[in-house]
Amino acid sequence: MTPLKITTRDTTTGPVLEIIGALDYPSAPELRDLLTTLTLQPGQRLILDLASMEFCDSSGITALIAARNHAQAAKADIALAAVPANTLRILTIVGLDRVFALYPDSDTAARA
Amino acid sequence: MCRTGQQPGPPGAGGEKTSKAAFAALLEDSAEELYESAPCGYLSTLMDGTIAKINATLLGWLGLEPEAVVGRMRFTDLLTVGGKLYHETHFAPLLRMQGEVGGIALEIKQADGGRIPVLVSSVIKYAGTGEPLLIRTTVFDARDRRAYEEELLRGREAAEAARKQAEAARKQAEADRARLQDALTVLQKSLLPDSLPTMPGMEAAAYYHTASVDRLGGDFYDVFAIDGKRWAFFLGDVCGKGPQAAAVTSLTRYTLRAAALHDPDPVTALNTLNKVLHERYSGGDPRYCTAVFGILEPDSATGQVTVRLASGGHPPVLVLRADGTADFLPTPGGILVGILPDPCFAAATTVLTPGDTLLLYTDGITEARTGEDRTTLYGDDALRAFATHYAGKPPQAVIKALTELLDDFGDGLDDDTALLALGVPAEDPPTKNTR
Incomplete structure (x- = not known):
């Protein structure tokens, strides 16, 4: 499993974080730490691109919820792009598929 | 000087004579000189302990003049209180019994109040009739040796202290772990x-x-x-x-x-x-x-x-x-x-x-x-x-x-x-x- 790597790029609609590798108990704090340094403007949309995310456990899910809380606190929006099938299955069980806006890829998420 | 360890001289009477002369020159030390300045203390006492003769080395350690010592002091007067006791109870009886005592650790008092740890050996000189005449005693400075022993002791004590500390830490860690496990069990049950x-x-x-x-x-x-x-x-x-x-x-x-x-x-x-x-x-x-x-x-x-x-x-x-x-x-x-x-x-x-x-x-x-x-x-x-x-x-x-x-x-x-x-x-x- 690839160690977590997060790349950040800014678009006109807001920042896009690409989550690469495993988002799990050991690595999830990286995303949560990164969020605290991320400035969001009201009305912007934070996009988490999960196309290259290989694994996500409950700590990873918690980090996604922390990202949502961070966006909400800034009066910004959040969307998940390209959620892997297994993670989508878990998000559906716990009801988060209706809490996060889900898109097939980050471009679609930015345009929506 | 150890002659047995020397290289044998070249053959021929002339060469041997030369090396013997050089050797004699080195030994210009008279027996008297050797006695006075030997690297250990010498003293002779009468059978009642009165000091009859004492060398300069020992007088130097004691910080005393010969006039104050010879005929005026006994050997035990040179010792600390503890040394005196030990002398009376062990040293003297053993010496009377065996005729000689070796390597006894005692302390001598210096005139300025200091003390020097020494190793004392004594032999009794007997007359032809078998009557004891006097006691010959050598006194070796044991300060270095004492320091070495103290160092050893300190080292051993330090090692022992470290071992005890490690043992205590291990016991503490075990107790802490057990307590934590108990707490976890109680919590889990709750x-x-x-x-x-x-x-x-x-x-x-x-x-x-x-x-x-x-x-x-x-x-x-x-x-x-x-x-x-x-x-x-x-x-x-x-x-x-x-x-x-x-x-x-x-x-x-x-x-x-x-x-x-x-x-x-x-x-x-x-x-x-x-x-x-x-x-x-x-x-x-x-x-x-x-x-x-x-x-x-x-x-x-x-x-x-x-x-x-x-x-x-x-x-x-x-x-x-x-x-x-x-x-x-x-x-x-x-x-x-x-x-x-x-x-x-x-x-x-x-x-x-x-x-x-x-x-x-x-x-x-x-x-x-x-x-x-x-x-x-x-x-x-x-x-x-x-x-x-x-x-x-x-x-x-x-x-x-x-x-x-x-x-x-x-x-x-x-x-x-x-x-x-x-x-x-x-x-x-x-x-x-x-x-």
Whole structure:
């Protein structure tokens, strides 16, 4: 499993974080730490691109919820792009598929 | 100077003579000179101890002039109090008996009040008739040796102290670990019921699998009476592990218990829990749980039990029917408890007739990794298929079979797992509870 790597790029609609590798108990704090340094403007949309995310456990899910809380606190929006099938299955069980806006890829998420 | 170690001189009388002359020159030291300036102290005493002769080396150590010593002092006057005692009790008797004593450690007093540790050896000189005449004594400065011995002693003491310290630290660590383990055990117990209540017309069984003894689990369950007619049950999974998760588990358990007594409606109970968790843990450190909460209402006339439950992001419960089927009781749309201010929880209702059993579980079992390479998840379908084999069996039998299944997973089961089965006895059986 690839160690977590997060790349950040800014678009006109807001920042896009690409989550690469495993988002799990050991690595999830990286995303949560990164969020605290991320400035969001009201009305912007934070996009988490999960196309290259290989694994996500409950700590990873918690980090996604922390990202949502961070966006909400800034009066910004959040969307998940390209959620892997297994993670989508878990998000559906716990009801988060209706809490996060889900898109097939980050471009679609930015345009929506 | 050690002659035996010298290279033999060149052959020829002339060469030998030359080396002998050089050797004699080196020994121009007279016997008198050697006596006075030897690297040790010499003294001779009469048999009563009166000092008759003493060399310059010893006088130098003592800081005394010969006039003050010879004929005026006894050997014991040169010694410290302790030395005097030892001399009287051991040294002198031994010397009289054996005629000689060697290497006795004593201390001599200096004129300026200082002390010098010394090693003393004495021999008695006898007359031809065998009468003892005098005592010859050598005194070696033992300061270096004493310092060396003290150093050795200090070293040994330091090593001993270090060993004791390490031993104490090890014992302390062991005691701390034992105390921590005790605390963890007590905490873990407080998260689960000691036993399940006796419910007329119902049976219950539960099992808790702990994945790690050190990390408190986040799964929980409980069954308790609401009033004389109704019982409440819940089972869930708090995100994360360890003390923080255990704190949430504890808060969750007691909140649900209190909420159920206040208003036993399942959705209301989960809403109350949601409010508590959301207020307590919002922001950058979200804490939440999945939970199924339900109410059992047995009808003594029909023997049926009405089950009303609500789910917050928890896998659907299984209903094992007396007719040998097993199906999920769907609760779609329920969300994790604690993350939203205004969540939606999914309610469902079913009726258990004699021989039916309701099975609640946490995802430890469905997310267990199976197969040779441990990459396949056990999954919902496999669990339902497995449960079908035990449809119609009482809760104890269902839990026993699932416990064995969990054991078979081995290291493929890496999460805590809670199991709770609630059933209606098939035909006139006694009410019995096991954990």
